[in-house]
Amino acid sequence: MDTATSSASTFASKDFKSDLKPIWCPGCGDFGVLQAIYRALAAIGRPPHEIAFISGIGCSSRIPGYTTAYGFNSVHGRALPIAQGLKLARPELLVLAAGGDGDGFSIGGGHVPHAIRRNDDLTYIVMDNQTYGLTKGQLSPTSHRGSRTVTSAHGSLENPVNPLMYVLAYGASFVAQGTPADIPGLTAIIEEAIRFPGFAFVNVQSPCVTYGEEDQQIKHHKAVMKKLESVGHDATSRIQALDKAQTYGQELLTGVFFRDPNPPPTLGALVRERHEALMPKAAPRERILDMFVQH
Ligand SMILES: Cc1ncc(C[n+]2csc(CCOP(=O)(O)OP(=O)(O)O)c2C)c(N)n1
Numbered sequence: 001m002d003t004a005t006s007s008a009s010t011f012a013s014k015d016f017k018s019d020l021k022p023i024w025c026p027g028c029g030d031f032g033v034l035q036a037i038y039r040a041l042a043a044i045g046r047p048p049h050e051i052a053f054i055s056g057i058g059c060s061s062r063i064p065g066y067t068t069a070y071g072f073n074s075v076h077g078r079a080l081p082i083a084q085g086l087k088l089a090r091p092e093l094l095v096l097a098a099g100g101d102g103d104g105f106s107i108g109g110g111h112v113p114h115a116i117r118r119n120d121d122l123t124y125i126v127m128d129n130q131t132y133g134l135t136k137g138q139l140s141p142t143s144h145r146g147s148r149t150v151t152s153a154h155g156s157l158e159n160p161v162n163p164l165m166y167v168l169a170y171g172a173s174f175v176a177q178g179t180p181a182d183i184p185g186l187t188a189i190i191e192e193a194i195r196f197p198g199f200a201f202v203n204v205q206s207p208c209v210t211y212g213e214e215d216q217q218i219k220h221h222k223a224v225m226k227k228l229e230s231v232g233h234d235a236t237s238r239i240q241a242l243d244k245a246q247t248y249g250q251e252l253l254t255g256v257f258f259r260d261p262n263p264p265p266t267l268g269a270l271v272r273e274r275h276e277a278l279m280p281k282a283a284p285r286e287r288i289l290d291m292f293v294q295h
């Protein structure tokens, strides 16, 4: 975070839980993601009014409403542009963005590279359930080849997007993956992503119990998940991260794939630097309008 932090954490998970009752299907993976977010925010220790949570549209994009942070359940695929604008205008806020795999890698896929190259201090959490949950189970960009859905009755002929490779290839400085099958692990990842100074991406394999397949469910995750730290992964190497990310869709690796040991400056820091350099030459605020008015 490049923003000021409050004093030592005096917050508990319950302080981030809103009065709105989630309307997700019983057993939806997003419940676990929400728990991990509450816990991570409690550990971070900033009060809810200093946090803004922006989402797109989808089952997963309902998540800001279930927290006591400021929330904006915006437009399908547009969480990142809104989050970037907000962070630029109000750099002191802790800004989180969230949504589904459809929201982030289909309609919103074109925004991801730009958020990465601008490197604003944002945390982007994608609940990757390999389906369009809200609109009743259509093929999504991360659905595997052969997926049978209402829009691919004979099995999908398309290869899935690999979100981990996608963001690593565009230069993201913090890339991690978790699952609600391991809430303590997911909490630690989200907390670290929030603390990371710059754009941080967390892919969460969040099962859709209604339209998802059996091997995408919590029970299966528990059986197959492997922590990156247990396989000798070096998270300071982008090459190693890319190599491990290739297993997306075949293995369930969790933890931090890449954490840049020398994070580049955030957009906010560069803007402030430019601002300070140019301020001495700037026209007084009260004269700016006159400069644009034709006399
Ligand atoms: C511009 C626009 N196009 C399409 C839709 C319809 N729509 C709403 S949510 C959604 C996809 C939801 O899938 P995902 O983003 O993966 O989230 P999930 O519901 O699975 O959490 C679609 C296609 C929309 N609301 N707005």
Ligand code: SF4
Pocket (backbone or CB within 6 Å): 023, 024, 025, 027, 028, 029, 030, 059, 060, 129, 133, 134, 207, 208, 209, 210, 211
């Ligand atoms: S449809 Fe799927 S993603 Fe949506 S609430 Fe139900 S289980 Fe969750």
